[in-house]
Amino acid sequence: MQVSFFINGESKSVEVADENTPLLWVVRDILDLKGTKFGCGKAACGACTLHVDGEAIRSCSYAVKFAKGKQITTIEGLGNEENPHPVQQAWIEEVVPQCGYCQPGFMMATAALLDKIPNPTDEDIDKNIINVCRCATYYRMRKAIHRAAELKTEANPITEIENS
Amino acid sequence: MGKKKISRRKFLVRGGLGTIGILAVGTYLFRSPIRRGIAGAIDGGESLYMGDTSSPIIWFEVTEENTIVLHSPKVEMGQGTFTGLAQMAADELEVSMEQMKVVHANSASGNMDGFATGGSTSVSSLWVPLRELAATMREMIKKEAASKMGISTSEASIVDGIVSGGGKTMRYADAVKDVAEWEVPDTPLLKDSKTYKFIGKPIPRIDLKDKVFGAPIFGMDATMPNMLYGAVVRPTHIGAKFIDADISKAENMPGVIKVVKEKDFVGVVANSQTEAENAKNAIDVEWKVERSWQTADIEAMIEVGKGEPFVIQKEGKSEGILEKADTTIVSEYKSPIGAHAQLEPNGALAFVEADKATIVMSTQVVKLTRDEIADRIGFDADQVNIVPTFLGGGFGRRLHTPNAIQAAVLSKAVGKPVKCFFSRKEEFQNDTFRPPTHHVLKGKLNSEGMIEAMEHNVSSGDVAFGSPMLPGILEPIIGADLGAWRGGMIQYGGIPNYRTISWRKKLPFATSWWRSLGLLANTFAIESFVDELAVAAKKNPVEFRLAQIQEDDKGFRLKEVIKAAAEKSGYTDEVVNGRAMGFAASTDANTPCAQVVEVSIEENEIKVHKVTCVMDPGLAVNPDQVRAQCEGAIIMGMSAAMFEKMDVEDGQLTPTIYGPYEMALMKHAPKEIDVILLQNSDVPGAVGEPPLGPIGAAIANAVFRLTGKRLREMPLKLS
Numbered sequence: 001m002q003v004s005f006f007i008n009g010e011s012k013s014v015e016v017a018d019e020n021t022p023l024l025w026v027v028r029d030i031l032d033l034k035g036t037k038f039g040c041g042k043a044a045c046g047a048c049t050l051h052v053d054g055e056a057i058r059s060c061s062y063a064v065k066f067a068k069g070k071q072i073t074t075i076e077g078l079g080n081e082e083n084p085h086p087v088q089q090a091w092i093e094e095v096v097p098q099c100g101y102c103q104p105g106f107m108m109a110t111a112a113l114l115d116k117i118p119n120p121t122d123e124d125i126d127k128n129i130i131n132v133c134r135c136a137t138y139y140r141m142r143k144a145i146h147r148a149a150e151l152k153t154e155a156n157p158i159t160e161i162e163n164s
Numbered sequence: 165m166g167k168k169k170i171s172r173r174k175f176l177v178r179g180g181l182g183t184i185g186i187l188a189v190g191t192y193l194f195r196s197p198i199r200r201g202i203a204g205a206i207d208g209g210e211s212l213y214m215g216d217t218s219s220p221i222i223w224f225e226v227t228e229e230n231t232i233v234l235h236s237p238k239v240e241m242g243q244g245t246f247t248g249l250a251q252m253a254a255d256e257l258e259v260s261m262e263q264m265k266v267v268h269a270n271s272a273s274g275n276m277d278g279f280a281t282g283g284s285t286s287v288s289s290l291w292v293p294l295r296e297l298a299a300t301m302r303e304m305i306k307k308e309a310a311s312k313m314g315i316s317t318s319e320a321s322i323v324d325g326i327v328s329g330g331g332k333t334m335r336y337a338d339a340v341k342d343v344a345e346w347e348v349p350d351t352p353l354l355k356d357s358k359t360y361k362f363i364g365k366p367i368p369r370i371d372l373k374d375k376v377f378g379a380p381i382f383g384m385d386a387t388m389p390n391m392l393y394g395a396v397v398r399p400t401h402i403g404a405k406f407i408d409a410d411i412s413k414a415e416n417m418p419g420v421i422k423v424v425k426e427k428d429f430v431g432v433v434a435n436s437q438t439e440a441e442n443a444k445n446a447i448d449v450e451w452k453v454e455r456s457w458q459t460a461d462i463e464a465m466i467e468v469g470k471g472e473p474f475v476i477q478k479e480g481k482s483e484g485i486l487e488k489a490d491t492t493i494v495s496e497y498k499s500p501i502g503a504h505a506q507l508e509p510n511g512a513l514a515f516v517e518a519d520k521a522t523i524v525m526s527t528q529v530v531k532l533t534r535d536e537i538a539d540r541i542g543f544d545a546d547q548v549n550i551v552p553t554f555l556g557g558g559f560g561r562r563l564h565t566p567n568a569i570q571a572a573v574l575s576k577a578v579g580k581p582v583k584c585f586f587s588r589k590e591e592f593q594n595d596t597f598r599p600p601t602h603h604v605l606k607g608k609l610n611s612e613g614m615i616e617a618m619e620h621n622v623s624s625g626d627v628a629f630g631s632p633m634l635p636g637i638l639e640p641i642i643g644a645d646l647g648a649w650r651g652g653m654i655q656y657g658g659i660p661n662y663r664t665i666s667w668r669k670k671l672p673f674a675t676s677w678w679r680s681l682g683l684l685a686n687t688f689a690i691e692s693f694v695d696e697l698a699v700a701a702k703k704n705p706v707e708f709r710l711a712q713i714q715e716d717d718k719g720f721r722l723k724e725v726i727k728a729a730a731e732k733s734g735y736t737d738e739v740v741n742g743r744a745m746g747f748a749a750s751t752d753a754n755t756p757c758a759q760v761v762e763v764s765i766e767e768n769e770i771k772v773h774k775v776t777c778v779m780d781p782g783l784a785v786n787p788d789q790v791r792a793q794c795e796g797a798i799i800m801g802m803s804a805a806m807f808e809k810m811d812v813e814d815g816q817l818t819p820t821i822y823g824p825y826e827m828a829l830m831k832h833a834p835k836e837i838d839v840i841l842l843q844n845s846d847v848p849g850a851v852g853e854p855p856l857g858p859i860g861a862a863i864a865n866a867v868f869r870l871t872g873k874r875l876r877e878m879p880l881k882l883s
């Protein structure tokens with residue numbers, strides 16, 4: 001069957017044998033966007049986090065049929081070297097990644113958090129950033145999340161109004 | 165132009181580490197032997213010939229853009245090794261960091277580590293050879309450039325990969341063009357440390373952008389044209405032997421290309437990941453399981469006094485003193501089975517063709533994996549090319565990766581590339597676990613309140629023993645499992661009588677290398693016990709430790725980290741504002757590390773607020789990345805010490821998913837981690853594992869000061 005959606009700003013239509021196929025595999029294997037990772041397949045680790053209509057979702061446990069007509073953003077669409085998202089910029093400034101495998105999921109979760117809570121407290125971060133990082137880069141991640149909030153506010157001081 | 169002779173050089177002699185091979189320009193622009201060699205190996209033709217066919221090793225490549233590509237035989241699994249190696253090479257090559265690229269050397273290139281990436285040795289083991297290789301290459305290029313420019317070598321100078329002299333300049337890329345063979349000079353003197361431009365500097369990781377923008381750099385991300393998806397049925401029970409499988413249903417599932425039944429496993433190849441998984445679930449496998457193991461069975465096996473003892477350390481006569489005295493203090497400590505839980509599951513993309521195989525994967529053991537695959541599919545080792553990728557976590561989990569064999573077998577069966585990896589449940593059930601341990605410690609104080617005698621008995625499942633990296637024939641020669649007792653020796657050489665005894669126990673499931681090996685559990689036991697003795701002696705635990713360290717270089721470095729940690733943290737035995745401090749120190753692979761934690765109890769849970777970590781890894785090639793290793797290892801060590809535990813229920817290892825396998829998350833991470841690096845050695849030492857040592861004991865020692873309760877079992881729980 002065909003499923004159509006927008007991904008990273010582009011309209012895409014994909015053919016899948018089973019509409020219950022996790023969105024993760026459509027993104028990775030059909031659209032060849034490998035930045036979104038497989039970690040557990042049970043929505044328990046967050047490595048597969050991407051955005052669907054601005055919400056952070058765990059795509060390993062999200063059937064592609066639910067993405068019909070929606071806006072998907074992956075790490076590749078969040079920003080790029082020329083125009084990094086504030087979260088990516090902060091991750092670079094704080095030199096966060098070690099092995100790096102879980103980092104796209106954390107950055108996507110953080111980007112969604114900052115859209116809702118532009119200046120998160122440590123408690124907001126603890127409550128909302130619940131992905132798993134085995135290298136345990138949490139200490140730098142927390143610094144990077146606060147830095148990303150600063151960068152985002154500097155870049156776009158009226159974000160909150162636009163979003164409301 | 166006559167061919168130049170290749171001379172033998174210093175680094176060819178050193179432990180077979182290898183040669184510089186040749187230099188080459190441009191993958192596409194210049195058809196140099198090096199590239200032909202690699203391309204030939206991948207395409208299945210000629211093998212690389214360059215001087216020594218037994219070890220045709222390639223390290224560097226010069227590109228048309230005048231960058232240097234270092235083909236690293238060590239894999240990057242997160243420790244920043246590629247960045248450190250690039251800094252070391254750039255300093256001797258006289259190029260900028262921007263001109264350095266590092267890639268994984270594939271096995272067919274010949275630049276292969278015969279052993280592994282692990283043991284916190286990548287930077288330290290390459291410290292001399294890599295710089296010598298780089299310095300030699302610089303001299304070769306300089307000589308070539310001087311010759312092409314018509315100047316003498318002594319007139320030539322180099323800045324950023326550009327050779328200048330006699331009013332002329334020439335880029336490395338132009339100097340190395342059209343040179344068929346090279347004369348390799350004697351190894352030049354290495355730079356004086358005062359002239360380092362990059363070594364010792366906090367250079368940002370060179371893989372940072374790939375990792376921040378989601379580049380497809382991991383084994384899981386590998387693709388090939390016409391790639392299919394594999395899935396293998398893996399055992400769910402300890403000791404399960406594959407007997408047979410009913411594949412009739414799976415064969416008719418949608419998208420299935422082939423179901424492959426072998427003597428030891430069954431797998432499926434399908435058009436997509438989902439179809440492969442669905443078909444796999446339709447296979448009915450008959451397993452033979454001889455016994456239904458329980459946690460209690462395993463705990464009963466791991467008891468000091470059972471198994472084979474081996475004295476690994478002995479000074480004086482502790483046994484006589486400890487047995488006789490009625491003031492001997494005896495304590496037992498325990499640690500549980502630990503899972504690796506690395507985020508990227510094990511897996512491989514294999515393409516087995518008629519006469520060659522290409523395997524793209526995350527592995528710490530390139531050579532072993534290559535040889536195992538070749539053996540299974542009936543190829544010569546040089547017909548199998550392992551193409552290592554960035555690892556989505558290593559931690560020792562990939563020090564044996566026989567899963568690649570299954571991917572290769574599936575690929576061979578269908579004649580197409582097949583990617584096959586573990587589910588998370590399979591990862592948890594088929595891990596090569598950190599073994600559980602049991603420790604019995606005994607100590608006696610003298611009349612001055614110092615330790616007169618001390619003993620550490622550690623019983624552990626295998627770590628190094630049983631690993632394919634250590635041939636079984638060596639076990640009786642080595643005596644005790646060097647992985648299991650890592651960190652288990654008593655580091656206070658000022659104690660007059662002490663002894664460490666290692667008890668070996670082979671468990672019915674795989675136990676093996678887990679980041680820092682025995683260090684985590686052994687340091688937890690020893691440093692908690694030393695704290696008990698300090699309390700019994702009514703002494704400050706920092707001064708108590710310092711007074712019993714021997715006067716030698718190792719002792720000096722340990723004392724320095726202990727003193728600095730106490731000072732920087734403002735260590736006190738007093739509870740202040742509901743927070744207590746805990747102190748512990750360890751020496752691992754000649755890297756001493758001391759940590760002080762500040763904890764409180766909140767809602768009956770231990771909360772770690774601050775960690776001060778002082779470590780002396782010797783020369784820190786990249787201090788920022790050494791700090792990053794400390795920060796990560798501290799939280800990973802907290803995770804293991806406070807939360808993680810595998811159980812055995814009715815023959816199955818459990819839990820099998822994150823969450824139920826409790827781990828430290830963002831909310832548990834200390835808000836403050838203060839890392840201070842001492843560098844009391846001018847060579848780089850181990851970094852990735854040593855900072856995992858003290859944390860468990862430091863937390864337990866703090867909890868004791870706060871509550872009066874001594875926690876002697878990991879994971880540390882208040883009730």
